[in-house]
Amino acid sequence: MTAARRRELEEIFGADRVEDTPITRRLYSQDLTALSLVDRRHSADEALPDAVVWPETVHEVSRLLRWASEGKVPVVTYGGGTSLRAATMPSTGAIVCDMKRMKRVTRMDENSMIVTAEAGILGEALQHELRLVGLTLGHFPPAFYGSTLGGFLATRSAGSLSTRYGPIEDMVISLQAVLPDGSIVKTRTAPRSATGPDFNHVFLGSQGTLGIITRASLRCRMAPATRTFAAYKFADWNDGVTAMRLMMRKGLLPAAVRYSDPPETARTFARMEDEPDGNVLVLVFEGHDRRALLEASIAAEIALSCHCTQLGEEAARHWFDHRFAEAYRRSPVLAEDGAYMEVIDTAATWSRLPTLIASLRDALAGEGRQVSLYVANASSVGASVCLTVQGHTPAGEEGKTLQAIWTAALSTIRQGGGTVSYRQGIGPWQIDALKEELGVGYDLLRDMKRQIDPNGIMNPGAFGFDRTS
Amino acid sequence: MALSLPAPAAREVVDQLAAIVGPEQVSVAPIDRLTYARDMYTVAIIKHAEGKLEHFPHVIVWPANEDELIRVVKLAPDLGLPVIPFGAGSGVCGGTLPIHGGIMLDVKRLGRIVEINDDDLTVTAQAGINGQVLEMELNRHGYTLGHFPSSIHCSTLGGWVAARSAGQLSSKYGKIEDMLIALRWVCPDGRVYSSPIVPGRSTGPDFDQILTGSEGTLGVCTEATLRICPYPADRRFVAFTFPDVPTATEAMRMMLRNDLRPAAMRLYDALDTMLVGTSGSTEHTQGKSLGDLLQIEQIGNRVRTLAPDLFRKAQRFVAGNAQIANQLELLAKEGCMLILMFEGERELTDYEFEAAVMICERLGGTNKGPKPAIRWFENRHHVSYKMSKVYYNGAFVDTIEVATTWTRLIDLYDAVCAALKPHAFLMAHFSHAYPDGCSIYFTFVTSAADADEAATKHAFIWSLAMKAAGGVGATLSHHHGIGLSKAQYMRDEHGDMMRVYRDIKTVMDDAHRFNPGKMGL
Numbered sequence: 001m002t003a004a005r006r007r008e009l010e011e012i013f014g015a016d017r018v019e020d021t022p023i024t025r026r027l028y029s030q031d032l033t034a035l036s037l038v039d040r041r042h043s044a045d046e047a048l049p050d051a052v053v054w055p056e057t058v059h060e061v062s063r064l065l066r067w068a069s070e071g072k073v074p075v076v077t078y079g080g081g082t083s084l085r086a087a088t089m090p091s092t093g094a095i096v097c098d099m100k101r102m103k104r105v106t107r108m109d110e111n112s113m114i115v116t117a118e119a120g121i122l123g124e125a126l127q128h129e130l131r132l133v134g135l136t137l138g139h140f141p142p143a144f145y146g147s148t149l150g151g152f153l154a155t156r157s158a159g160s161l162s163t164r165y166g167p168i169e170d171m172v173i174s175l176q177a178v179l180p181d182g183s184i185v186k187t188r189t190a191p192r193s194a195t196g197p198d199f200n201h202v203f204l205g206s207q208g209t210l211g212i213i214t215r216a217s218l219r220c221r222m223a224p225a226t227r228t229f230a231a232y233k234f235a236d237w238n239d240g241v242t243a244m245r246l247m248m249r250k251g252l253l254p255a256a257v258r259y260s261d262p263p264e265t266a267r268t269f270a271r272m273e274d275e276p277d278g279n280v281l282v283l284v285f286e287g288h289d290r291r292a293l294l295e296a297s298i299a300a301e302i303a304l305s306c307h308c309t310q311l312g313e314e315a316a317r318h319w320f321d322h323r324f325a326e327a328y329r330r331s332p333v334l335a336e337d338g339a340y341m342e343v344i345d346t347a348a349t350w351s352r353l354p355t356l357i358a359s360l361r362d363a364l365a366g367e368g369r370q371v372s373l374y375v376a377n378a379s380s381v382g383a384s385v386c387l388t389v390q391g392h393t394p395a396g397e398e399g400k401t402l403q404a405i406w407t408a409a410l411s412t413i414r415q416g417g418g419t420v421s422y423r424q425g426i427g428p429w430q431i432d433a434l435k436e437e438l439g440v441g442y443d444l445l446r447d448m449k450r451q452i453d454p455n456g457i458m459n460p461g462a463f464g465f466d467r468t469s
Numbered sequence: 470m471a472l473s474l475p476a477p478a479a480r481e482v483v484d485q486l487a488a489i490v491g492p493e494q495v496s497v498a499p500i501d502r503l504t505y506a507r508d509m510y511t512v513a514i515i516k517h518a519e520g521k522l523e524h525f526p527h528v529i530v531w532p533a534n535e536d537e538l539i540r541v542v543k544l545a546p547d548l549g550l551p552v553i554p555f556g557a558g559s560g561v562c563g564g565t566l567p568i569h570g571g572i573m574l575d576v577k578r579l580g581r582i583v584e585i586n587d588d589d590l591t592v593t594a595q596a597g598i599n600g601q602v603l604e605m606e607l608n609r610h611g612y613t614l615g616h617f618p619s620s621i622h623c624s625t626l627g628g629w630v631a632a633r634s635a636g637q638l639s640s641k642y643g644k645i646e647d648m649l650i651a652l653r654w655v656c657p658d659g660r661v662y663s664s665p666i667v668p669g670r671s672t673g674p675d676f677d678q679i680l681t682g683s684e685g686t687l688g689v690c691t692e693a694t695l696r697i698c699p700y701p702a703d704r705r706f707v708a709f710t711f712p713d714v715p716t717a718t719e720a721m722r723m724m725l726r727n728d729l730r731p732a733a734m735r736l737y738d739a740l741d742t743m744l745v746g747t748s749g750s751t752e753h754t755q756g757k758s759l760g761d762l763l764q765i766e767q768i769g770n771r772v773r774t775l776a777p778d779l780f781r782k783a784q785r786f787v788a789g790n791a792q793i794a795n796q797l798e799l800l801a802k803e804g805c806m807l808i809l810m811f812e813g814e815r816e817l818t819d820y821e822f823e824a825a826v827m828i829c830e831r832l833g834g835t836n837k838g839p840k841p842a843i844r845w846f847e848n849r850h851h852v853s854y855k856m857s858k859v860y861y862n863g864a865f866v867d868t869i870e871v872a873t874t875w876t877r878l879i880d881l882y883d884a885v886c887a888a889l890k891p892h893a894f895l896m897a898h899f900s901h902a903y904p905d906g907c908s909i910y911f912t913f914v915t916s917a918a919d920a921d922e923a924a925t926k927h928a929f930i931w932s933l934a935m936k937a938a939g940g941v942g943a944t945l946s947h948h949h950g951i952g953l954s955k956a957q958y959m960r961d962e963h964g965d966m967m968r969v970y971r972d973i974k975t976v977m978d979d980a981h982r983f984n985p986g987k988m989g990l
Binding site: 111112113156157167173185189190191194196197198199200201202205206210219222248249250251288290294295347349377380382419421422424425438439440443445447463 | 588589635646656663664665668672675680696726873903905908951965970975977988
């Protein structure tokens, strides 16, 4: 970065909140994307940002974007950096805008159960503030400890308890964002509205391409008074899927409903004594005492009518207590030359789900490779499928192998009526499949991006929206 | 009344349209142009009655299917005419008024149910299907959509999506945008947008939610996929009276906060309770409505027996003298009526019912048993039709539905009451409640000598209401939409976000061909 440019940024942020040291630029040049992690074992080529800045107010964000628009400088918005889809991978010459200093809870409306917080707050910190007043957001994505509210919003994330609490877009009441030209816009805090399009949805899922989300107001719920656990083992895989569907049809809203196949069961419960095996359905109900117990007993009836055996509640408790450990178990695997691991998520309606899962298993099976999966985030319409593919190849082949896995997965998902991304966002290698899934919708998103961001400064490359593409 | 309309579409325009949809499905007949010149917007109704409507469509077309519809849309630029998507014309904000003339694109012939999926609990239907027809067909298969706007007999699925409609059971089933899984949509340039039918996705911004609520400004809905529910196995009714609005809204808030999801949850303020006849303590009140009250011969016996003097005054002044009419509130000895209905699976309904009764009683509610709630349920679609009687007396009526968080709700109620009561007879109910807030549905009645005076007075009352509601941070519409009548308030509602709307409009309809002059664009 030129000295002149650095001075301009220092004028906005002060000298201590602009950094362009090599180590900082490197640290911010990657997230948790498997493809890039394995690539870096063998290649020193990497796109580095020019600098990292840490705004503390919406006005600083506004000044940054105005400056960037004028100079046509790319800006990459950065939260926790936990993306698995290269959402924050900067292009060369970009300024990374790390939002984590904008982390205040600005309003706690206990009466209406609405919390307003700045986008850089970590999921766990926000939840902590809520628990102090007897509320919960109910949003527990796997990266709960390391990801930010802004990241949740920008990728439309869903947590492990989304059946009860909904995905993040259902929680958002209003938000504040800065457009690429620096203007500050916001939506109104009302329970529902009929005043035109829902402009929250312009920014939700936009992955930093339309501006920077700086603040949001979210619906919360009462912290649960009670929690019940249950686990069931199904001899036939499809019986468990049917049980989930019937529970949703009955109007039950378990906090968690998670159904794992044998290899996923083995991974999930590896550290448990007397660990269960086979196809295991974990159910967690929470909320008011009577209601939770009532729903759990109706769920038990449904499960047992679908040919299963009842396991103790210990398995469900174990999953619940260790559910955030999953994300951390990846690191040893990834440290080793030749090892690879990828998480692929999709979702489909109930009528398509069994066939889609069977085809994904077929398509991804391979020598020296383990494919495991679970079904979760159930609603009356369908559920998500989360696959983990893990294996070894000769050193240097990892990237090629991962590419092949993705190619097979995406074409199977497209054929089977699944979505190319349930909750992780879209990486560069998913763009062709995204275009297929959205059709004209993709063109509309691209045109909207070009209109709102005519200089193309916001996270260039994301979704393949560049002018050159 | 002799009809003197501006020139219709030229013969060659009609011929080109007829070549697409067939000669029977294009009309420039004066009666059709008059019929399509208004919706249920109060000012338009009055102007219509006095023969003072100013704007008429050039032509009306009824395409049979999406293909024909697309061809009409693609032809429109060559014809140089605006396009106004039209469902059943039950909107109350002038959203379909052809203020620049144009082609009325009536989608009612796209009225087919495409699929009811038993496994996925979804229905896919074409946009022109009538609401009641859709619900009845779902009932026949053992399902409900759970969407019951009071216009259900005269509104379409496409209209619901276009205006973000809410039904009477929204506390349990949500508004139409909450039920939406996927859309098919013809863009202003004729391209077909179609979103995937999946239970959730992280594939960029959800354009469905940008198109929903766009009220014809971004194109036209041709098909939607919505979630459905098994038809409720059980229904439980109960009603409570509370001494005042704040106590009653507190009970509503506590129920929702505690995860109860009554299908219906309707609170009437003191005046609404007395006049709409939900009280149930006397049989004379059954089925009474605001319209009845203003029909002198049919006026409610209850008011007559309670206060003969004031009643006579009310007869004379109710429509003309708001301050006297609002004094009726002093008679409202029963306080506010809260109606509750629970439906769904038996065991869950029983639990919710008992928990709700406990909360209401703890907060000082008086249990009135199931009757008032059952009576409401049985007559729930009548109110819209009874409204029309009001107009026979030279009076006019309109409704204002605003919404805010629980914390600001009473401020909103007080602010709008204070602003409007000097100028109109005013009552309110609270009929769409959520864990985070609630809507208030104000009904105002006033009178005017003629259409011009009515339009002026109407605009004045609305401006007071919008200023009062905006002042406490409320949203200016919960489910009626914006259309023409509230277009001038879009800037107040959205501020600079209007730029984003204009950007989207530029991308999709730079020429402002679709429903021009609406939504403050």
